[in-house]
Amino acid sequence: MGAESIADAAPRGGLAESAAMPWRRRASERSLRREGRIWTLWSAGIVLTFGAPAALLFWLEPLAFPVSAIFLGHGLAVLHLQPRRGARALKPIGERSGAAARTALGLLGDLVGHESRELLRESGLALERGRLGAWLVGQEGAILVRRGGRRVHCFCVRVGEADDLPAADSVAHLLLALREDEEGFATVANRNFSGATWRLRMQLPRSARSALGRAQQLARS
Amino acid sequence: MSRLIRLDRTGHTELASWTAGDFASQERAIEAFRRELDEGMLASATLPDGSAEAVRELPLDAELVVMRRPIAGG
Numbered sequence: 001m002g003a004e005s006i007a008d009a010a011p012r013g014g015l016a017e018s019a020a021m022p023w024r025r026r027a028s029e030r031s032l033r034r035e036g037r038i039w040t041l042w043s044a045g046i047v048l049t050f051g052a053p054a055a056l057l058f059w060l061e062p063l064a065f066p067v068s069a070i071f072l073g074h075g076l077a078v079l080h081l082q083p084r085r086g087a088r089a090l091k092p093i094g095e096r097s098g099a100a101a102r103t104a105l106g107l108l109g110d111l112v113g114h115e116s117r118e119l120l121r122e123s124g125l126a127l128e129r130g131r132l133g134a135w136l137v138g139q140e141g142a143i144l145v146r147r148g149g150r151r152v153h154c155f156c157v158r159v160g161e162a163d164d165l166p167a168a169d170s171v172a173h174l175l176l177a178l179r180e181d182e183e184g185f186a187t188v189a190n191r192n193f194s195g196a197t198w199r200l201r202m203q204l205p206r207s208a209r210s211a212l213g214r215a216q217q218l219a220r221s
Numbered sequence: 222m223s224r225l226i227r228l229d230r231t232g233h234t235e236l237a238s239w240t241a242g243d244f245a246s247q248e249r250a251i252e253a254f255r256r257e258l259d260e261g262m263l264a265s266a267t268l269p270d271g272s273a274e275a276v277r278e279l280p281l282d283a284e285l286v287v288m289r290r291p292i293a294g295g
Contacts, residue, residue, distance in 0.1 A: 016263050016275060017291050089295060103232025113271060140295050156295030164230035165290075172228055173289045176265040179273035190294035 015177055015184030027186035029132060032144075032194075036151055039194040043079060050075025079199070086154025086193030087203035089141030092124030092211075093167040104168035111172055123211035124167075126175050127218065130182045134218035136211055137178060139170040142189065145197060149216035152200050155189035225250050225279070227257060227288040236288070239281065247281055254279040254286070262288040 018026070025031060054071035057064050096105055108126065109117045116127040126137040133146040140158040145151075159165060159173045178185045193200065197216060201209050225237040236257065237250035258264065258277070265273045266283040279286060 014275065017293065100230060100232045104228075105232075107226075107228075107233050111267070157292055158295045159289075160291045160293045162290070165228070166230070166232055169228045169232065172287075173292060176273050176287055176289055177292050179271075180265055180275045185292075188292060188294055 015181035015188065017177070018181060018184030018187045021188065024187055027183050032132060032146070032153060032186070035153070035191065036146070036194050043082070043195060046075050046078050050078075080203075082193050083154075083195060083199040084203045086141070086143070086152070086200055087208075089154060089156040089192055090125070090136070090138035090143060090204075090208065091140045092138050092205075092208055093120075093171060094124060095167070098166075101166045101168065104166035104172065108168040108172045108175070111175060119211055119214055123207040125208060125211045126171050127211065127215055128175060128178060129218055130178065132182055132186065134215040135178060135182075136208075136215050137171055137174050139167050139174075141192075142174060142178070142185075143200070143212070143215070144186070145212070145215040145219040147219055149219040150197055151194065152197050152212075153186075153191065154193040154200065155186065156192050157185070157189035223250075223281070223284050223286070225254055225286045225288070227262065228290070233287075241281075250281075251279050254288075257288045261291070263291055264288055 050071050054068040057071070058068040093105070096102065109120060112120055112126050112128070119125070119127050124138070128135040128137060130144070133144050136143040136145070140156065142155045142157060144153040144155065146153070157174060159170050162170050162173075165173075197212065201212055204212060223239050224235055226233045226235050236253040237246070239246035239250045254264065264276045264279075265287045266276045266280045267273050267285040267287065268283075276286070
């Protein structure tokens with residue numbers, strides 16, 4: 001669908017890109033809760049699939065410990081890879097040299113407001129409070145920390161044609177779309193992980209970890 | 222003073238600015254706004270509470286209207 005028809009598809013006040021995808025079920029509090037449960041079941045399934053045979057083998061023959069360890073290691077690697085995908089998609093703002101990068105960062109700083117500006121400078125991520133929880137927005141992804149702060153949902157989402165945009169402009173695009181329609185934003189974005197916040201934290205760079213901590217605080221308040 | 226800006230490779234470009242009593246500047250802003258929409262850009266008006274609203278007509282009472290490109294799932 002072309003960009004003009006995307007705009008035409010938008011209902012008043014909703015996200016145009018979401019309205020242009022009528023086949024996709026609109027994200028909501030309920031759908032996110034359901035997706036979270038599915039991810040938990042999936043993770044439990046992995047633990048069971050790899051953990052049970054490893055335990056059984058060890059019980060039958062303790063000398064087969066190395067094989068059990070390989071089994072268990074494989075399961076842990078799968079559990080490790082899932083949040084890693086979520087962490088990688090986020091892509092904080094990195095290099096900020098050049099006039100365009102500074103101009104874009106200045107506008108983004110104005111958009112996020114005083115409280116989140118320092119966090120943006122430190123982590124390259126924009127923090128935003130929403131109805132579904134607290135969001136951290138990067139260049140090509142976003143993290144939603146659900147209310148209570150224990151669960152995160154990771155989304156892969158980007159500007160359609162962003163090749164020539166400064167990094168901060170990409171974040172500004174996503175932030176504006178999020179503010180326009182939070183549920184629509186979560187509908188357009190592709191999911192790549194949902195699970196415990198600590199699992200994601202382990203995969204994030206240090207600067208992003210502190211941003212995740214701030215988002216958790218916001219989600220709890 | 223209200224502003225219409227476009228997010229682009231320069232960081233952003235100010236397309237128009239207008240004030241409540243200046244009808245000529247408002248007309249210029251509306252024209253610039255429609256031109257951007259025709260080129261496939263989407264418009265986002267920043268509201269006083271910090272939220273944003275997708276708009277198809279230029280809200281003359283908004284302080285800042287940002288033209289952005291469509292987003293997509295990665």
